[in-house]
Amino acid sequence: MVQSLGYLKETPSQTAGPYVHIGCTPNFADITGVYPSDLGSSMVNERTLGDRITVTGRVIDGAGSPLKDALVEVWQADASGLYNSPAEMRGTADPNFTGWGRCASDGQTGVYSFETIKPGRAPFRDGRKMAPHITFWIVARGINIGLHTRMYFPEEVEANAADPLLMRIEHRHRVLTMVATREGSVYNFDIHLQGEKETVFLDI
Amino acid sequence: MTDFSNRKPETGAFFPRDRGWHAPGLTPGYKTSVLRSPQKALLSLDGTISEITGPVFGHSMLGELDNDLIHNFAKSGESAIGERIIVHGRVLDERARPVPGALLEFWQANAGGRYRHKKESYLAPLDPNFGGCGRTITDENGFYSFRTIKPGPYPWPNGVNDWRPAHIHFSVFGHGFAQRLITQMYFEGDPMIWKCPIVATIPDRAAIEQLIAPLDWANTIPMDARAYKFDIVLRGRRSTLFENRMEGN
Numbered sequence: 126m127v128q129s130l131g132y133l134k135e136t137p138s139q140t141a142g143p144y145v146h147i148g149c150t151p152n153f154a155d156i157t158g159v160y161p162s163d164l165g166s167s168m169v170n171e172r173t174l175g176d177r178i179t180v181t182g183r184v185i186d187g188a189g190s191p192l193k194d195a196l197v198e199v200w201q202a203d204a205s206g207l208y209n210s211p212a213e214m215r216g217t218a219d220p221n222f223t224g225w226g227r228c229a230s231d232g233q234t235g236v237y238s239f240e241t242i243k244p245g246r247a248p249f250r251d252g253r254k255m256a257p258h259i260t261f262w263i264v265a266r267g268i269n270i271g272l273h274t275r276m277y278f279p280e281e282v283e284a285n286a287a288d289p290l291l292m293r294i295e296h297r298h299r300v301l302t303m304v305a306t307r308e309g310s311v312y313n314f315d316i317h318l319q320g321e322k323e324t325v326f327l328d329i
Numbered sequence: 330m331t332d333f334s335n336r337k338p339e340t341g342a343f344f345p346r347d348r349g350w351h352a353p354g355l356t357p358g359y360k361t362s363v364l365r366s367p368q369k370a371l372l373s374l375d376g377t378i379s380e381i382t383g384p385v386f387g388h389s390m391l392g393e394l395d396n397d398l399i400h401n402f403a404k405s406g407e408s409a410i411g412e413r414i415i416v417h418g419r420v421l422d423e424r425a426r427p428v429p430g431a432l433l434e435f436w437q438a439n440a441g442g443r444y445r446h447k448k449e450s451y452l453a454p455l456d457p458n459f460g461g462c463g464r465t466i467t468d469e470n471g472f473y474s475f476r477t478i479k480p481g482p483y484p485w486p487n488g489v490n491d492w493r494p495a496h497i498h499f500s501v502f503g504h505g506f507a508q509r510l511i512t513q514m515y516f517e518g519d520p521m522i523w524k525c526p527i528v529a530t531i532p533d534r535a536a537i538e539q540l541i542a543p544l545d546w547a548n549t550i551p552m553d554a555r556a557y558k559f560d561i562v563l564r565g566r567r568s569t570l571f572e573n574r575m576e577g578n
């Protein structure tokens with residue numbers, strides 16, 4: 126016998142189920158008086174630096190129907206490309222920007238929405254700059270393990286073309302599944318769980 | 330921000346996820362997964378700074394009753410109905426090191442198996458003193474605990490006669506967004522665990538057993554509450570020793 130490495134196994138994921146909002150956005154679920162507000166409901170304040178944007182969209186199932194019970198979380202860099210995290214070693218991020226948001230899909234329309242700022246560029250592992258992007262994590266009833274993906278910005282044509290992650294996508298037409306559409310300061314990013322337009326999900 | 334200044338922040342990439350240990354996306358026995366599971370291969374990539382960083386939550390955001398589901402929704406002087414229990418444990422990473430400052434959020438049905446939710450249709454009654462949500466943050470050694478009532482099992486529309494075993498849902502934030510995890514805790518000795526299509530999405534029996542909390546008799550408070558222990562393991566990260574320095578470091 127050799128020595129044991131002593132590693133543990135990760136706790137297995139289980140679906141968030143239909144009542145994830147009770148735990149993660151109780152005020153949204155009409156359970157009031159327990160927490161003053163739902164975590165992640167606000168990412169910015171009046172002093173946050175950067176261009177204000179709205180990121181909105183739906184999570185769509187294999188039959189083309191938007192999920193009305195999804196929970197979407199986003200994580201992104203500040204306007205100068207720094208993350209508001211202790212693991213950010215390159216500098217100090219904008220203290221007026223949390224970088225993290227959480228939103229329940231609307232119970233009627235399935236639309237999620239975040240008021241945020243456009244992120245700056247952060248480096249890939251080898252130092253090349255990544256294109257500006259927002260990291261997404263999606264959970265819902267029927268999703269056994271949370272889905273990671275990214276939203277990129279349509280106006281960043283050159284940066285997107287040189288983005289180390291987007292360049293790794295073998296079927297080039299699928300790159301567009303990670304790029305939002307834009308109307309002014311509003312970015313629309315629909316996430317397709319299945320089908321021809323299936324979003325590229327990440328094992329990262 | 331919580332300051333654990335005795336420990337340097339870690340910036341290594343996370344160990345790749347053992348996808349065979351987790352449930353696959355498509356699990357037809359759990360019918361909702363059929364239209365909600367990606368069909369194409371995931372794009373695998375070593376974590377970048379976008380995934381090895383993550384939000385951190387400070388203990389100061391917690392209210393006094395956030396980790397007491399028996400009282401945090403109850404009218405003054407009243408308490409939730411049910412078997413009083415304490416759930417406690419540690420959050421560790423795959424290298425068996427404690428994860429301090431991890432935010433845990435939990436939610437559950439009441440003692441009769443009923444959720445406080447407008448889409449809930451089970452005929453068991455609501456408990457006016459039970460909301461069903463709570464949260465806490467691990468201490469510097471990764472420990473956490475909360476007080477609640479044991480949730481009841483409940484039926485759900487999947488097969489003709491499918492029931493969920495008693496369970497508590499957990500959402501966990503570690504130190505990196507790649508560690509983000511939602512899971513469920515079950516109770517030792519419950520025969521319904523092995524009849525549940527959601528539990529059965531996990532292929533490996535040993536992995537399922539990792540979700541079953543044992544009764545912790547030693548920690549039971551006499552005349553008050555029984556204790557259950559539930560440890561949670563998040564992805565480990567490579568030692569910074571083995572990392573190429575990232576640009577700008």
Ligand SMILES: [Fe+3]
Nearest residue numbers: 142493496498
């Ligand atoms: Fe449940």
